[in-house]
Amino acid sequence: MEILSPAGSPEAVRAAVMNGADAVYMGLREFNARRGAKNFTREEFALAAEYCRVRGVKTYATLNTLVTDREFDDALARAADLARLGADALIVADLGLVRALRRIMPDMPLHASTQMSIHSLDGVKTAAAMGLRRVVLARELTLGEIKYITENAPIETEVFVHGALCMSYSGQCYFSSVIGRRSGNRGVCAQPCRLPYQSARGEAYPLSLRDLSLVGHIAELEKTGVACLKIEGRMKRAEYTAIVTSVYSKAAHDGKTPSASDLAALENAFSRGGFTDGYLTGKTGGAMFGARGENERPDTELMRAARRSYSSGDCERVPVSAVAVVREDVPARLAFRDGDGNSAGSESRIPEPSFHRELTAATLETQLRKAGGTPFLVRDVKAGVDRGLFLTTADINELRREALDKLAEKRRAFTPPAIFAREAEPSEPGRSGKPRFTVSVRSAEQLSEELLSLAPEVVYIPAAELKKKRLSEPLRAYGAASFAVVLPRVITSADAITVETALADAAALGISSALCTNIGQIAPVRARGFTARGDFGLNLFNSDAVRAARDLGLASATLSFEMNLPQIRGVSKELDTEIIAYGRLPLMLTENCVVKSSAGTCACDSFAGLVDRRGVTFPVVRESGTCRTVVLNSQKLWLADKLSDFENAGLWALRLSFTTENAAECSEAARRYAGEGSYEPSGFTRGLYYKSVE
DSSP states (O other), rough: OOEEEOSSSSSHHHHHHHOOOOOEEBSSSOSOOTSSSBBBOOOHHHHOOOOOOOTTEEEEEOOOOOOOOHHHHHHHHHHHHHHHHSSSSSEOOOHHHHHHHHHHHHTEEEEOGGGGOOOHHHHHHHHHHHSSSEEEEEEEEHHHHHHHHHHHHEEEEEEEEEEEESBOEEEEEEOHHHHHHHGGTTOOOOOGGSSOOEETTTOTTTBBBBBOOGGGGHHHHHTTTTTEEEEEOOOOOOOHHHHHHHHHHHHHOOOOOHHHHHHHHHHSSSSSSSSEEEHHHHHHHHGGBBBOOOOOHHHHHHHHHHHHHHHSOOOOOOOEEEEEEEEESSSOOOEETTTTTTTEEEEEOOEEESEEEEEEEEHHHHTTOOEEEEEEEEEEEEEETTTTOOOOOHHHHHHHHHHHHHHHHHHHHHOOOOOOOOOOOOOOOBBBBOEEEEOHHHHHHHHOOHHHTOSOOOOEEEEGGGTTTGGGHHHHHHOOEEEEEEEOOOGGGTTHHHHHHHHHHHHHTTTOEEESSSHHHHHHHTTOEEEEEEEEGOOBBBBBHHHHHTTTTTTEBBOTTOOOOOHHHOOOOOOEEEEEEEEEEEEEEEEEEEHHHHSSSOOOOTOOOOTTSSSSSEEEOTTTSSSEEEEOSEEEEEEEGGGGGGGGOOOOOEEEESOOOOHHHHHHHHHHHTOOOOOSSSSSTTTTSSSSOO
């Protein structure tokens, strides 16, 4: 298995390589999900890639943020730069970038970032169909789920094994952007999850998980067939990279069980009250939570030792073989060959006759193996030496040095992939005039005759609500053709029956549309004859992302609510496009139950929410049909008095998203959007439509 280490700086590259990394991931200062790291200039990246190439280490470049239309050409230019600078693969998250990069650089390997929220075999298959060669799986998967996906996947899988854990599924956290305009999907998360909140059990850290550590599960992970074990930490010091890489490299490559001192070093390098393996083992709950103590500081001597591990010498990690010939009356010759088929040679002066001490093959072999201070490890030497000849030690050392320098030069060389010009595609303006409106509800009880009398274009209802008797009357009165079943945002391969059951229940009721919240749901939905619509969880942020949604077979798509109004107006709309225009925006989707960790018991129906340091309450609800929880915004998005701003923006619909409202509140809010009544929430937000996120 490949050990993939973080490099937030050029120093961290050396720390990773010198401590056994097989690959490093790093980014330029733009378009990467750790924009707060030191990151790399183009010159630094080129030098780092060259350093790694010589030593047999892969370099993966992060291009894993959402990109606006205005930034899109620059992002493609950075991708082309990275390819020319020697990146072995690009890690991407934006569906639009994936689509465009496959066209301009068809031979460049692309890896799906964990920000793409892929957690099922169907998701991996869709990624493969889009041209990706590796998928970084969601951190929340169990060992059994990883094994099932990997054994059946058409492309490689990669899993995180160490480092910070987000409370929310990656790519599905909007907390930082909605409350502070710093988007995690854009690489500038402010980490509100690490702050204390008040709940039923007093002040605590109900959104802060301990760091992940799976060093005790390396052998189990190897049996799953995963291609790569990934260490998180580009925001951390190079010493952290050195320490963690060393422990994991020895465990994966040498089969070394981590010692007590290894485990102590990992914890001392960085942890939040210890480590957790709860997701992998399926043991979620309170033991997974922890926060960083204010006075925690890494051990000074440990840091010094880590620094020494990469501050001098070289790693001697590239195995080479040597053939040397010392013959009378001709220059001595030496050639080295590596495992990649590269070879390089050198010649010394003509050997002298020996008067006191002759050169032997054994002596020559011993001297040629002394490649310390270089990236090379001389494992096999074949030497032919005529009797009665002599070369000085300096001659042999120079012979070796020159040949290895030439070999290193050959290993530096690489051929970048072909890069083609981007073909212009016409921009589609979308619908003209006033957008229609759609409605999504959390429960069938929120549907009323009054709400349906306002004639929403589509009514989105969760799959878990389909069997409720309360739903039969609205279906009969309004017509099943205007309903769409909403699938949970996370449906693991183990839960695949959920899709089968949900679609069978929907079909039995006459519903023929489904709202897909993840790329892994689209193909199964369409294969069963349903019209597939795209939800906000797809993070469609630019024109090419909308085109990608069309290419995947969606009939309509929901744009990201992190976009502002000018961006919405400008995006090309090749299919019916909607935005969320009302409701409590979802800030987090969590595998760990926020309610249970905060209240100490399952109390979804009576849990008030989390209260921050300013006294603001964030409601927490259970995602319908699952035990996952959704943290909602404290204020409702309200645009009923701004509807004229969204006319002629090309939108098909504005969605009213009902979560904590009762049936009367739902109908009152909908009436106001229909131009009737005087309802207005007591406190509201305009969301991000009139702002720009970083």
